[in-house]
Amino acid sequence: MDIPKLISSKRFVLGFLFILLVVLTTLPLYAARYSIVLLTTIFMYVVLTVSWTMFSGPTGYVSLAPAAFFGAGVYASALLGFVFPLPVIIVVGALSSACLALLVGALTLRLRGIYFVMFTFGLVELLLHFILWWEVTITGTTGRVVPTVGNTTVYYLMLTILVMVILTTYLIKHSRFGLALQSIGECEEAAAHTGVNVTALKIMTFAASAFFMGAAGAVMATRWTYIDPRIAFNPILSFLPVLMAIFGGMGQLFGPVIGAVIFTTLEEFLITRFPYYYMLIFGIIMVVAILYLPDGLVGLTQKLWNRISGAKYADP
Amino acid sequence: MPILECKEVSRYFGGLAALSRVNFHVEQGEVLGLIGPNGAGKTTLFNLMSAALKPQSGTIRFKDTDVKRLGPYKICRMGLARTFQTVRIFPNMTVLNHAILASYFGRSPGMSSPEALRSASETLEFVGLSTVKAIPAKDLTLANQKRLEVARALGTHPEILLLDEIMAGLNPAEVAQAMELVIRIRNKGITIIMIEHVMKAIMSLCDRIIVLHHGQKIAEGTPQEIATSEKVIKVYLGDKAHAGSK
Amino acid sequence: MIVTIFDILIAGLLMGGIYALIAVGLSLQYGVARVLNIAHGEFIMIGAFITWALYSAFKISPLLCVTISGPLVFVIGFVLYRALFARLRTTSPSPAVFEGKSMLACFGILFIAQNLAILIWGADIKGYSYLAFPIEFWGAKFPANRLITLGFAVAFGSAFYLFLARTRMGKAIRAAAQDPAAAGLMGVNISRVLAFCFGLGALMAGLGGTLLSMSYQIQATMGLEYTMIALIVIVLGGLGSIPGSFIGGFLLGLVGSIVTYVQPGLSLVAYYVIFMLLLLAKPTGILGR
Numbered sequence: 001m002d003i004p005k006l007i008s009s010k011r012f013v014l015g016f017l018f019i020l021l022v023v024l025t026t027l028p029l030y031a032a033r034y035s036i037v038l039l040t041t042i043f044m045y046v047v048l049t050v051s052w053t054m055f056s057g058p059t060g061y062v063s064l065a066p067a068a069f070f071g072a073g074v075y076a077s078a079l080l081g082f083v084f085p086l087p088v089i090i091v092v093g094a095l096s097s098a099c100l101a102l103l104v105g106a107l108t109l110r111l112r113g114i115y116f117v118m119f120t121f122g123l124v125e126l127l128l129h130f131i132l133w134w135e136v137t138i139t140g141t142t143g144r145v146v147p148t149v150g151n152t153t154v155y156y157l158m159l160t161i162l163v164m165v166i167l168t169t170y171l172i173k174h175s176r177f178g179l180a181l182q183s184i185g186e187c188e189e190a191a192a193h194t195g196v197n198v199t200a201l202k203i204m205t206f207a208a209s210a211f212f213m214g215a216a217g218a219v220m221a222t223r224w225t226y227i228d229p230r231i232a233f234n235p236i237l238s239f240l241p242v243l244m245a246i247f248g249g250m251g252q253l254f255g256p257v258i259g260a261v262i263f264t265t266l267e268e269f270l271i272t273r274f275p276y277y278y279m280l281i282f283g284i285i286m287v288v289a290i291l292y293l294p295d296g297l298v299g300l301t302q303k304l305w306n307r308i309s310g311a312k313y314a315d316p
Numbered sequence: 317m318p319i320l321e322c323k324e325v326s327r328y329f330g331g332l333a334a335l336s337r338v339n340f341h342v343e344q345g346e347v348l349g350l351i352g353p354n355g356a357g358k359t360t361l362f363n364l365m366s367a368a369l370k371p372q373s374g375t376i377r378f379k380d381t382d383v384k385r386l387g388p389y390k391i392c393r394m395g396l397a398r399t400f401q402t403v404r405i406f407p408n409m410t411v412l413n414h415a416i417l418a419s420y421f422g423r424s425p426g427m428s429s430p431e432a433l434r435s436a437s438e439t440l441e442f443v444g445l446s447t448v449k450a451i452p453a454k455d456l457t458l459a460n461q462k463r464l465e466v467a468r469a470l471g472t473h474p475e476i477l478l479l480d481e482i483m484a485g486l487n488p489a490e491v492a493q494a495m496e497l498v499i500r501i502r503n504k505g506i507t508i509i510m511i512e513h514v515m516k517a518i519m520s521l522c523d524r525i526i527v528l529h530h531g532q533k534i535a536e537g538t539p540q541e542i543a544t545s546e547k548v549i550k551v552y553l554g555d556k557a558h559a560g561s562k
Numbered sequence: 563m564i565v566t567i568f569d570i571l572i573a574g575l576l577m578g579g580i581y582a583l584i585a586v587g588l589s590l591q592y593g594v595a596r597v598l599n600i601a602h603g604e605f606i607m608i609g610a611f612i613t614w615a616l617y618s619a620f621k622i623s624p625l626l627c628v629t630i631s632g633p634l635v636f637v638i639g640f641v642l643y644r645a646l647f648a649r650l651r652t653t654s655p656s657p658a659v660f661e662g663k664s665m666l667a668c669f670g671i672l673f674i675a676q677n678l679a680i681l682i683w684g685a686d687i688k689g690y691s692y693l694a695f696p697i698e699f700w701g702a703k704f705p706a707n708r709l710i711t712l713g714f715a716v717a718f719g720s721a722f723y724l725f726l727a728r729t730r731m732g733k734a735i736r737a738a739a740q741d742p743a744a745a746g747l748m749g750v751n752i753s754r755v756l757a758f759c760f761g762l763g764a765l766m767a768g769l770g771g772t773l774l775s776m777s778y779q780i781q782a783t784m785g786l787e788y789t790m791i792a793l794i795v796i797v798l799g800g801l802g803s804i805p806g807s808f809i810g811g812f813l814l815g816l817v818g819s820i821v822t823y824v825q826p827g828l829s830l831v832a833y834y835v836i837f838m839l840l841l842l843a844k845p846t847g848i849l850g851r
Contacts, residue, residue, distance in 0.1 A: 062662060064600075064669070107841050113658075114598065115841060117665060118797065121600055122790040126834045133827040176420040176432075179409075183417055186406035193366060195392040195421035195472050235786060239673060246666065280677040286670030290663050291649065 024159060028152045036155050040223070042264045043158040047165050047216045048241040049248070049256040054169045055209040056242075057250040058181035059202060061113050065104070065120035067237035068127050069097040069210040073217025075131065078144040078227040086149060090157070090218045097214025098207040105203035128233040135229060143228040146221045157219045165212040170253055172205070181205060236279070240267075243282060247289045249296020258298060317380060319344045319476055319507055320365065320396075325374035327360055327531075334360040336531040337374070342476070347498070347508045349522035349539075353551065356528040358511045359401050362478050365509075366398045367391045378476075395423055397469035398478035401511075403461045407454035411464055414453065415439045415471045422472025436471060443467040443497065459490040466497065476507040483514045495521060519543065527551070569702050570819045576708045578815020579715030580770050584788060585795035585807040586722065587766030593802045594739040594759040596657065597647055598665040602792055603785025604675035605764045609635055609771025610780045611683055617690050617775075624692055624776050625710070631768050639764025642671070643757040651756075672785070679782040689779035707776040714773060718766075719808055726804070735759055739802070787830065794837045800850025810848065 028036055048066050056063050076093030084092070104123065108116040135142055172178045183191035184198055192198045221227055240263065241256075248259020263282070270278035293300060318341035327335040335357045342348050350358050363369040365376055367388050376383040378396055386394070406414060415436035419427055427435065440446045443463050448456060453464055462482050469477055479498070483491050495517050502508055502521075512518045518525060519539045527535040527548050535541075535548045542548050584606060591599045612631040616622045622630075647664050654660035693710065696703040726732040737745035738755045746752040770788075774780070795814050799806025814833060821832040840847065 060658075060662065062666065107838060111841060111845050114661070114801070115797070115845060117598065118793045119837065119841070122793065122834065122837075125786055125790055126831060129827070129830045133825075133831065136827070137825075176417075179413060179417050180421065182409060183406050186408060187404050189368065189388075190400065190404040190406065190468075191417075192388040193368070193392055193398060194418050194468055195389050195423075195425070196417070197389050236673075239669060242666070242669065276677050276680050279673050280681070283670045283673035283677065287646065287667050287674070290667045290670065291646070 021163070028155055033151060036151050038265075038268055040151070040155045040158050041268070042261055043155075043162045044216050044220055045240065045244060045264045046257050046260040047158070047162050047212055048237065049244040049260040050162075050165050050169055050253075051209040051212040051216075052241040053245045053250050053256045054165075054172065054212075055202075055205045057245070057256075058173075058178065058185045059205070060185040061109070061116050061202065061206075062242070063120045063206070063209075064117060064238050064242070065123045065210075066213055066241045067233060067235055068120070068123040069101060069213035070217040070220075070237050071124065071127060071233035072097040072100055073214035073219075074221040074224075074227060074232040075217075075229075076214070077146050077218045077221030078232065081144075081146040081221070086153075086157075086219075086222065090161075090215050093218030094211045094215035097217070098211040101207040101210030102203060105206045109202045109206065110199050124233050124235050124238055128229050131233070132229045143226055146225055146227055148225055149222050151223075154219060154223055158216070161212060161215050161219065166253065166257075168208065168212075172208075173253065177201065177205070239286075240282070243286050243289075245296075247285065247293065247296055249293075249298030249300070251295055251302070252298050255296050255298035259296065262297075318342055320376070320378050320509075322361075322365075322376050323374055325361075325364060325371045325376060327357075327364060327369065327371050333531045335364070335371075335528075338528070338531070338533050340526050340533060340536065342507060342509060344475075344507050345502075345505060346523045347502050347510065347521055349518040349525040350509055350511045350528065351513070351518055351525060351542075352528035355530075357531040358528055359480060360531075361528070362398060362480055362509075362511065365391075365478060366396060389421075392421075392472055392474075393423055393425070395473075395475035396478070397422075397472045397474035397476075399462070399465040399469055399480050399482055401480045401484075403458070403465060405453040405456075405461055405464055405468070408452050410450055410452055411440065411445050411456070411467075412436060412449040414464055414468045415449075418468050418471025422474075424473060435473075439467050439471040442500070443470065444493075459486050459493075462486070462494070463497070466501075470501070470506075474506060476509070477501060479508060479510040479512075481511050481513065483512060483517055491517065566823075570823050571816070572702065572704060573822075574816035574819030575812060576704070576712050576815070577818055578812035579712040580773055580811075581791055581795055581815045582719060582808045582811025583715045583766050583773075584770040584792045585799065585811045586719065586804055587763040587770070588789075588792040589763075589796050589799070589802075589804050589807040590735075590759045590766070591763035592796065593804065594735060595643065595647065595756045595763075596661055596664070597643075597668065597760060598661060599668045599760075599763070600665060600789055600793075601668040601672040601675060601785070602763075602767055603787065603789035604672055604679075605635055605639065605767035605785075606771035606774065606788050607679060607780070607782065607785040608638070608675065609768030610775040610784070611679060611688075611771075611782075612768075613772040613775045614688055614690055614780060615683070617692065624772055625714075628769060628772050631772050632765050635768030636761040636765040638761075640757050640761030642764075643760035644753075647760065648753055648757065676782055676785065683782060685782055687779050687781045690775070692776050694777075705777060711773040711777060714769075718769065723805075731755070731758065790830070791833060794833050796847075797837060797840055797845070798847050800847030803847070803849040806847055806849035 048070065052063065052066050055061065073093030076096055077089050080089050080092060104119060108119045180191065180196045180201055183194065183196060184202065188198055224231060244259035244263050245256045249255030267278060321341035322338055325335055325338045326333065338361065352358055364371050367383050367386050370384055378391065378394060383391060416432050419432035419435040440449055443466055445460065445463055445467055448460060453461060456464060466482060483494050486494060491514060498508065498521055522539055525537065525539055525542045526533055527542060529551050534551065535545050584602065588599060588602050591597050609631045612634065613624050613627040616627045616630065617624060646667055650663050650667065651660055654663060693707040694705050697706050697709060726736060734745065734750045734755050737748065737750055738752060742752055791814065795810040796807050798814060799810030817832055817836065818829040821829045
């Protein structure tokens with residue numbers, strides 16, 4: 001039996017995913033509360049990482065703003081938590097993040113990539129300062145309370161967003177837009193001359209990725225229950241998805257997923273024992289990954305896999 | 317009415333005039349040659365025509381529309397496609413996908429997947445790249461990469477094709493193949509403007525030739541006229557004996 | 563009324579001096595070494611904390627600390643370039659890839675530096691007082707330490723300008739900024755020059771940090787905001803223009819001073835508004851090419 005061929009066959013992968021989905025959906029029925037909470041956190045990071053990869057992967061435009069879009073979703077929950085039901089708030093949070101991304105994109109994505117990086121780098125801090133000033137000066141509150149929903153509800157909501165973002169990323173990647181995004185990343189000028197509306201596509205994809213980040217933020221806010229601007233807009237949430245995507249590898253869809261799973265479990269393990277050491281370690285891993293893992297863990301594994309199974313050029 | 321015309325086109329970089337008050341037109345179905353020493357402004361002219369750059373004075377009209385307001389992707393969808401002097405393929409994309417991309421985003425957007433695939437396959441067949449369609453572009457030979465650029469441009473179903481030195485760096489056999497390809501493109505009714513240094517190709521393929529020097533047009537005419545023009549010979553061709561070979 | 567305008571003006575210049583210094587540092591790192599150092603603020607923080615530590619422990623004057631913190635931060639920057647960015651430069655298939663990877667590496671360094679600082683010195687706010695007595699002229703009072711900061715920034719800026727214009731290394735730097743390959747062919751030891759530039763940029767950040775620590779409170783997380791300001795200044799001055807960054811720093815300082823007078827807490831927002839206006843109207847900045 002040709003093991004490598006069996007494992008890479010589409011049916012095997014689909015079967016595996018289906019079983020995984022069933023397991024995850026039925027988990028709250030028999031798993032410990034701690035596992036549910038941990039998995040929810042893993043789901044959140046997977047959503048952030050896959051969303052980030054949706055845009056920054058193929059185009060090569062490194063967005064340093066996930067924390068800003070996530071925070072916008074969190075704040076939507078904080079502002080509207082007692083006014084609307086949660087599903088509405090999630091949509092509002094997602095849409096406001098998407099609108100923010102449209103603005104940022106329209107401003108920066110018609111220019112050289114460096115402006116985009118610089119602008120997104122400061123976006124989190126900008127929003128933090130602005131909302132802090134607004135809350136202090138105009139509304140007079142510095143913290144807001146968000147109504148809670150049960151752990152299980154948060155789990156299922158996050159799982160749903162996760163499935164949606166993975167599905168969306170997969171569909172984009174295998175559509176004409178995915179091809180166009182790849183062409184933008186490989187040679188933007190040539191892509192434009194081949195008829196691709198480069199600026200519009202970049203902006204739309206950027207907004208789509210922000211949409212899911214905002215949705216995730218709106219959901220997670222209910223778990224934290226108390227929100228102030230510093231909690232909502234946390235620069236670490238810009239760093240971690242980028243790290244996870246780079247370490248996992250951005251070529252394939254499951255690269256970011258694996259990276260997110262690994263680092264979230266690592267973080268859970270280290271955060272209680274060595275709270276400041278773990279960010280130090282992550283920083284070092286980032287530098288090492290940049291130096292020695294250009295295609296990420298998945299890319300490395302694929303190279304070894306190709307050597308084992310003898311494939312060189314896959315079918316188009 | 318000419319399919320493309322340039323009136324008093326000028327473009328400066330800093331204080332240097334890359335193009336200075338250039339006037340010419342191209343008729344539909346023609347093969348127009350664009351020659352001149354290095355730095356004469358030929359590629360800059362292509363950049364202006366494909367709307368990658370904007371002229372600082374003068375107008376360029378494609379199918380009687382002023383090009384100035386349009387961006388490269390709009391010009392492409394109107395029917396103007398080009399290749400690049402330094403090959404600008406998508407290194408990690410397969411040959412077939414290059415053509416598929418062109419089908420999806422060229423002059424007939426909204427193609428379904430099967431239609432795009434069929435159109436792409438036809439383009440590759442026409443250009444002669446069907447055997448390597450599954451190979452990532454970075455693994456092709458230079459000759460094939462240049463051919464891929466032509467395929468990508470043709471895949472957008474253009475009315476006019478700008479070829480920028482597609483024969484540079486090719487050996488004589490490859491040059492002959494490229495020349496034959498140009499003839500086949502011309503026979504399809506596509507207007508061609510080609511920048512070339514390979515004189516044999518220019519002289520035998522072109523209906524008319526324009527000569528640029530220091531950003532100015534210094535001569536225009538049939539290959540025979542250009543080959544015997546003293547102005548051109550002095551500037552570029554060097555010696556009467558080298559010119560006008562057929 | 564006139565006194566108030568004068569107040570704002572001078573306050574703006576005082577802050578602007580520090581902005582100018584740190585922006586020139588970042589401009590060197592990005593303009594010449596082509597590293598978008600988003601950890602720039604952490605070098606500022608390191609300079610500030612070294613000074614604070616030396617002053618708190620041994621009562622060494624910050625102005626003397628400069629002779630320790632400066633070279634120290636320079637060495638860190640130099641070594642970092644040689645160990646990390648030089649290798650990235652040789653293994654990257656194109657300049658664009660190098661810029662992307664080096665920026666991400668700096669992202670990693672940001673978190674390494676910040677958390678190291680927290681581990682060593684703690685996460686809370688620190689401060690010390692030095693030369694805080696007011697000096698009065700033309701009816702306005704300003705703390706001595708801030709005036710010294712301005713003087714220092716201007717002096718250092720001028721010295722640097724002369725360095726670039728007159729010395730051999732300065733010329734090598736200007737050549738490398740224009741065309742590294744050509745400079746290399748002319749006999750310039752490119753890898754050493756680029757590392758030197760990076761170290762020099764870090765040194766300016768460290769210097770800025772030392773000067774900051776004299777007048778303001780410091781915290782391990784202070785770096786991010788200053789990195790943002792430096793980024794905005796180099797865009798304002800024009801990417802690749804060192805004189806532009808110097809002027810831009812003072813301009814932004816002035817803006818910050820005016821905004822702080824009108825509505826404190828909004829200065830960073832105002833800087834970003836300027837950033838946005840630049841992106842809309844003239845991304846190449848004042849002196850950009």
